[in-house]
Amino acid sequence: MSKLITENHFSDADAFYAALTDAHRELSTVDSERLNARLILLLANHIGDKQVLLEALDIAAQLEQ
């Protein structure tokens, strides 16, 4: 059974999206990559649950979708 939430779960979706793109706006590609890596690690730890993380990875890896 899937555990990953794929329905809207944001308290403020627009604000998050703006903050995410703002954080990257002035960065080089290399620094953006670093920021993304840090963000993923922080969020992954917050989620913690292996099944949720693997489901998210699986969907993320379906690049053609």
Add this chain to the structure above:
Amino acid sequence: MQKTYSNPIYPYRKSADQEAQRPVHHPVIIIGAGPCGMAAALDLAKQGQASVILDDNNTVSVGSRAICFSKRTLEIMDRYGCAQPMVEKGVTWQKGKVFFKQEQVYEFDLLPESGHKLPAFINLQQYYFEEYMVNQIAKEPLIDLRWMHKLVELDSSAEGNQLKVETEDGVYALSCDYLLVADGANSKIRTELGLESKGQVFQDRFLIADVVMKADFPTERWFWFDPEFHPNQSVLLHKQADDVWRIDFQLGWDADPEEEKQEAKIRPRIEAMLGKDVEFELEWASVYTFQCRKMDDFIHNRVIFMGDAAHQVSPFGARGANGGVQSVENLAWKLARVLKGQAPATLIDSYNEERQHGAAENILNSTRATDFITPKNDISRAFRDETLRLAKHYPFARSLVNSGRLSMPCDYQHSSLITKSSALNTGFDAGIAPGFVCLDAPIGINGEDGWLLEQLGNRFVLLYNGEGIDNDELKTLSSISDDLVLLDSRELEDKEGMLAERYCMSGGQGYLIRPDQYVAAKFEQLSREQINSALQRALGYQSAQENP
């Protein structure tokens, strides 16, 4: 170079077998007196089985190889009788530091868990480890260890093996039922039988140097990722016996191994790392590439592969000798029982089943550590570097930093020899699960202080809580098998309450424990029928019936 240790020389001795008219037959011959071959002979002797070891050399391991031996390995050595000198000579460390570029990211303290006879691990040069095993072997009348006897030809069939052995007195012939092969990572025997060990070579080189520090230096493990004194690579420093320090320098694939081994090249590397004022002497240096690989099947006719010959790992996480010794102990009790006619020959197949699983787990762990230390592409490097940066401020990231995970014994919970417990709904469930290795506990027995693990092993043990069991019942239980010893936990003084805490038995409950100290089954309510059936399963009778 080497000053702190000089290798003992074990002389060649002629065996009476060399004078015999016809090839002398032995039930078990072992090739290789490394940690795994010697462990096999010691374990077999503990189970009452004689063996002959042939080694093509006349000494223990030369130079810098294994240094980190885990608790499980020491527990096994303790069962053989040689853990004490290892622990006395070995170094135990607790504190470590992790550095990234020019700064320290964090430090850690592995506080030891109490209630175990043996430490979580020791650092000890492989030559000492082997020397203490050789000394123990000298006390075992069931072991015939022959130095400078080299296996040069093998004819293996389903019935047994014919061997040709070369010595300075010429070649002689032997035969055996089972040949245990522990001739190392580049096993010639494996190659000659047309068998393969498959996996991956890491495209990297490591300089492994042992140095003696002239001044005091903290007994800590220091690991540098990408330090300024050795950019883009990793460096590890930790202590061994005799104030010898092991330094691992990652060199990259393009390094020239011959050049890197030169003292003139090594000295500046170490000075850059420790500072020019730290005085040291170089003991030993070698350059290695590492691989992770294993055979698909450790058994070929009656030839059984063990140790590095069967499965090899990169040293991060120290699983080579540790994993190897655990494979050996898995095999020895089974082989001894097959030879005594107490188990079907198919029991030996479960060595392959259980240890393929163990080897895969060790390879997985070593590969993960190697991949963290040597990121395979830019994005892996970005993740690795950010993990290290986050680790400085946020504790969660420290759990991702992987410079080698301590070797832990694997479990066999899915093995065909293990009787799964039907849902246990009492607190017994919290004890050790079937397929897991027993944990130690400080106990008193017959008025003396001791340890639980000293009471287990070498034969099957039923460890139970006898409250509420009457004498007639006990009699029927004790007559189940000559290979089964009953141990009532109430006869053990639970000195620190660890026995209760780790085993969680109430009256009438118990564990069936294999000769390798693994739990074969646990019983909510002891019954002769259930114990007997679990014992039969552990000896491979059940699975032999299921797949004839």
